[in-house]
Structures are given as C-alpha cells and as structure tokens.
Amino acid sequence: MAALAPLRLSAALGRRSLLASSSRQPLAVRPLHASAVRLAAPPIRDHAIRARLVRLVDPDTGSLHEQPQSPASILRSIDPTRYWLQQVSAGDDETLPICRLVDKKAEFDKEKARRAEKKLAAAGGAAGDAAPTAKGAGAIKELVLTWSATPHDVQHRLQQARQHLHRKGIGARVDVKIISKTGKGVRGGSTAASRAELLAHIAAFLCDEPPSETLHVRRKGEVEMLRNESQATVSFETAKGRGPGAAATEE
Structure with a gap:
C-alpha cells in the first residue's frame, strides 16, 4: 500500500499540470464561416411583399415604371395562375423596392432544363468517356x-x-x-x-x-x-x- 502513494501523488500532479496548461492556453476553436451556415433566402413573392409601394419592371421594355404602385393593386391587375409578383430589390430609405412579374410556366421550364442539364452532366461524369453535352x-x-x-x-x-x-x-x-x-x-x-x-x-x-x-x-x-x-x-x-x-x- 505504501508503494501506491507515490503513484497517486504523481497522477494528481499530472492532472494539476494539465489543468494549469489548459487555463493558460485555451483551446482554439475556428468559428464557422458565415457562408457555411447561410441558407439561400426564398424569393419574396405576392402577398409576402410587405412594402407599401414598389416600382415595377415593365415586362415589355425592361425599364421601371415611373409611377410607384402598391403590391395589392399590381396583384389585382395580373392573372395569378400565370404570374408571380416577385421582389428583386429590397430598397432603402431613399429608393422603393423593385418588383417584376415572373411567368410561372417559363420559370418551371427553366428549372426543368437546369435539372435535365445537371442530370446529363452527372451521367456523363459517371460514364467517363461519354460524349459531352452540347x-x-x-x-x-x-x-x-x-x-x-x-x-x-x-x-x-x-x-x-x-x-x-x-x-x-x-x-x-x-x-x-x-x-x-x-x-x-x-x-x-x-x-x-x-x-x-x-x-x-x-x-x-x-x-x-x-x-x-x-x-x-x-x-x-x-x-x-x-x-x-x-x-x-x-x-x-x-x-x-x-x-x-x-x-x-x-x-
């Protein structure tokens, strides 16, 4: 039993030394970069647009209408089965938010084309020697x-x-x-x-x-x-x- 006393003392001193070392040199933890946790915000559309007045992009010319309009009045004037009203710029104290009309079918077609292109690219990579897409x-x-x-x-x-x-x-x-x-x-x-x-x-x-x-x-x-x-x-x-x-x- 007497022979165990030096071992217990040595272990206690080791733990004390480790605690002292950790208090002098705290463990460095690298913070997560903001982009690693930031999720893409969904588009603000239709009744989710909270601004009282907005500027609308003319779908024919691509220019801004001079007269500001309320989102509610724009939504009343369009076919909701064909279009979304989407906010593309939040605005600030000096400028009004900017909105545009999004054709639902065209947006669906674009997304479908993007998925098809991604699928083709993945298939080409898996095939190795497969011919590249156009x-x-x-x-x-x-x-x-x-x-x-x-x-x-x-x-x-x-x-x-x-x-x-x-x-x-x-x-x-x-x-x-x-x-x-x-x-x-x-x-x-x-x-x-x-x-x-x-x-x-x-x-x-x-x-x-x-x-x-x-x-x-x-x-x-x-x-x-x-x-x-x-x-x-x-x-x-x-x-x-x-x-x-x-x-x-x-x-």
Whole structure:
C-alpha cells in the first residue's frame, strides 16, 4: 500500500499540470464561416411583399415604371395562375423596392432544363468517356412582346434573341411569347393579318441567317395560339449543320 502513494501523488500532479496548461492556453476553436451556415433566402413573392409601394419592371421594355404602385393593386391587375409578383430589390430609405412579374410556366421550364442539364452532366461524369453535352443545352431565353409593340422595339428584342442563340451555340433556345398589352383590348388591337405578319417576321429574322458550317436556327414545333388568339407562343433553337435553306441562300 505504501508503494501506491507515490503513484497517486504523481497522477494528481499530472492532472494539476494539465489543468494549469489548459487555463493558460485555451483551446482554439475556428468559428464557422458565415457562408457555411447561410441558407439561400426564398424569393419574396405576392402577398409576402410587405412594402407599401414598389416600382415595377415593365415586362415589355425592361425599364421601371415611373409611377410607384402598391403590391395589392399590381396583384389585382395580373392573372395569378400565370404570374408571380416577385421582389428583386429590397430598397432603402431613399429608393422603393423593385418588383417584376415572373411567368410561372417559363420559370418551371427553366428549372426543368437546369435539372435535365445537371442530370446529363452527372451521367456523363459517371460514364467517363461519354460524349459531352452540347454547349448550349439548357440555355433558354424568354422573349416577351406585345401585339402592339413598335417595329423598333420588336427589332431590338429580336436582335438580342438572335445574339443569345448564336452565342450559346448548339442546343440554345429562345421562347417567344406575344401577349396583349393592358388597355389595348382582348387581342391588343391586332388583327388576324397583323398577327400572322408579326409571327412571320419573327421566324424570318431568327431563322434566315447566312449559311454557316456549324449551326442554324430553326423553329421548334408549331406556333401555339392561346386565349382566343390573344396570346401566341413559339420556340426557336439552334441545331447542328448548315440548315435546309443554306443551299438556296448561296444560289
């Protein structure tokens, strides 16, 4: 028993030394970076927008309406089955929040394309030597026009759509939607002839390009007329090759 006394004393001194050491040099704990715990905030939409007045982005021109509006009045003027009212800027003491209309179907299509692209990329990585997906696959741009849009505005917006198609390459797509502007009547003051003329002009502008060795633009499917012909939807995409009209253009 006497031989155990030095061992107990040595153990007690060891514990005392450890406690003293830990009090002099506290254990360093690296704090979590804010980005590691920050979750992406969901978009603020519709009745969740708390501001009394907001500035609305014009869906036709992309510019801000000069007159501030209440979220409630905007929601009363839109079709809730087709659009969300989404806050894109919170504003501050000097500026009002900014909101825009989000087309639900277009947003769904974009999300669907993103999921498909992610799935294809994952499948390609798992396959190892699988062929890569097209550069422009999933690159979708939505273009919204009105039947009463000016020729200058139509030309400007179509030029942006054409640049998107050729910049993104094979697999890129533009969804063109033509709607009636508020206050212009059911069909936006258009006639059957003027609607057909506008649709033909859009197709000609996007598809009638000089011959290319790598890609061409083609219409994807037929024109879809909705809401008693007050709305039209048509898509265009870039495809590989010179296109059926290349030879005729060269002649």
